[in-house]
Amino acid sequence: MLSAKSKQCLALLLALLLAAPAAQSQTADDQSGLAQLATGSPAPHSLSIFALPAKSLFGAQKSAAHLRASAIGTYALGCLAGAQQLPITGDTWQVMRLSRNRNWGTPQLNSFLERISEEAKAKSGWNGFLVGDMAQPRGGPMKTGHASHQIGLDADVWFTPMPDHVMSAAEREDMAPIEMVKNHSTLNQDAWTESRDKLIQTVAQDPQVARIFVHPPIKKELCRWAGNQGAWLAKVRPLYGHTFHFHIRMKCPEGMSACKNQWEPHPTDGTGCGKELAYWYSDAPWVHKKPPPGAPKPKPRPPLTLAGLPAECRAVIAAP
Numbered sequence: 499m500l501s502a503k504s505k506q507c508l509a510l511l512l513a514l515l516l517a518a519p520a521a522q523s524q525t526a527d528d529q530s531g532l533a534q535l536a537t538g539s540p541a542p543h544s545l546s547i548f549a550l551p552a553k554s555l556f557g558a559q560k561s562a563a564h565l566r567a568s569a570i571g572t573y574a575l576g577c578l579a580g581a582q583q584l585p586i587t588g589d590t591w592q593v594m595r596l597s598r599n600r601n602w603g604t605p606q607l608n609s610f611l612e613r614i615s616e617e618a619k620a621k622s623g624w625n626g627f628l629v630g631d632m633a634q635p636r637g638g639p640m641k642t643g644h645a646s647h648q649i650g651l652d653a654d655v656w657f658t659p660m661p662d663h664v665m666s667a668a669e670r671e672d673m674a675p676i677e678m679v680k681n682h683s684t685l686n687q688d689a690w691t692e693s694r695d696k697l698i699q700t701v702a703q704d705p706q707v708a709r710i711f712v713h714p715p716i717k718k719e720l721c722r723w724a725g726n727q728g729a730w731l732a733k734v735r736p737l738y739g740h741t742f743h744f745h746i747r748m749k750c751p752e753g754m755s756a757c758k759n760q761w762e763p764h765p766t767d768g769t770g771c772g773k774e775l776a777y778w779y780s781d782a783p784w785v786h787k788k789p790p791p792g793a794p795k796p797k798p799r800p801p802l803t804l805a806g807l808p809a810e811c812r813a814v815i816a817a818p
């Protein structure tokens with residue numbers, strides 16, 4: 499009989515062997531870069547792996563880093579070790595857009611989604627989550643779509659309920675979501691239902707949830723529905739782009755010391771239904787300010803590279 503420990507060692511050895519062919523496809527520079535990453539020697543900036551934009555480097559990762567699960571850094575500047583893939587079909591969820599390979603998260607995010615989607619069904623009658631983007635296999639910046647979603651604690655969930663059948667890969671790729679807003683100030687009244695108010699309330703009331711992002715007219719609707727009352731409303735924050743999905747952000751799980759929580763939202767009115775929402779109904783967030791004529795053009799910022807991410811992210815890239 500093998501002890502649990504030696505089984506673990508065997509599994510690790512197997513993982514290393516399986517990962518070897520992938521490593522061969524990398525350039526010699528990358529290989530020596532990886533070797534140096536693994537030994538922890540200082541970053542040689544001539545190596546391509548350090549020169550690559552971080553979004554290309556992390557965007558190219560196809561599998562998780564075989565390390566202890568850890569959300570590293572902040573939601574919008576970090577990476578993810580020991581990620582797990584959310585199973586694409588559960589009783590109360592289905593993953594959409596499988597080709598994106600973004601259904602990775604911390605084990606805590608995955609078990610949270612499994613639990614809260616069940617709760618939403620029981621409490622709000624919501625027929626299952628259609629899960630959009632979570633994180634990439636090793637987290638990090640993405641080539642398209644999001645500033646955050648980098649550490650395995652963010653997940654997008656559609657405002658379209660799950661259909662009653664298991665969808666094919668093609669359906670998950672092609673099905674169009676239902677838009678909940680007409681523009682940045684008007685809700686799509688034909689599409690919005692009270693079940694959606696209840697859905698957001700259920701998720702926002704969970705103590706593991708740090709924030710939820712929705713487009714401003716959706717926050718306005720939630721405020722109206724709840725009579726501008728309820729501490730859970732403070733967690734629901736207006737933000738661009740969340741028109742057909744809402745974005746769940748979890749707090750750092752206990753024991754993940756490299757994970758940095760964001761400041762907690764404490765709007766002065768307790769809900770964010772007053773001044774905060776009024777800001778989103780002003781021109782300020784929407785009107786792009788032009789620089790005065792003759793002003794020098796701002797220099798384009800060099801792209802973020804591995805060097806600009808938390809140091810632990812080097813091990814995340816180097817790991818098998």
Ligand SMILES: [Zn+2]
Pocket residue numbers: 644654711740744745
């Ligand atoms: Zn989002």
